[in-house]
Amino acid sequence: MITLLAALAAVAAVAQSRGCVYIENLELVPDSTVTVPVMLACLEPTQGLQFKLSLPDGLILEEMELTKRSRRLDMNLAKKHKGDTWNVAVYTMSMASFPPDTTAVIHATLRALPQFQGGEIHIWKCQGCSQDFTTINYDDSYTTVMRAALP
Secondary structure: OOHHHHHHHHHHHHHHOOOEEEOEEEEEOEEEEEEEEEEEEEEEOOOEEEEEEEEOOOEEEEEEEOOHHHHHHOOOEEEEOOOEEEEEEEOOOOOOOOEEEEEEEEEEEEEEEEOOOEEEEEEEEEOOOOOOOOOOOOOOOOEEEEEOOOO
């Protein structure tokens, strides 16, 4: 009986979220551009993070840049586009860390093409690095991007 309780407690601990990387839901007019924050919600100090980002048809990632806070923490940004996916990493060459918090780490500039109909941004395979250099697995996230009516 005690073994069963210990096993159930271990499963519950694994199931708890350690945080996520996400973009708030948004509404876009076709043939327009918007800059949105990419957020990190973390429960422990995080020295860096990496994730994959997929966009719906008709939505283009034009630019990504670090926020002022990320730059103050001496973070760097690496991004690579391959097929329909962006690989993104925010990292430091020092021992700086994002504190446990919810904060914007990147600004992403998105452009909706004239034929944009809406869809979901998927952020997945999110991982961070703790101060003791262990991997932090973050939850995947989905952002709903609604097509706004033309003005």
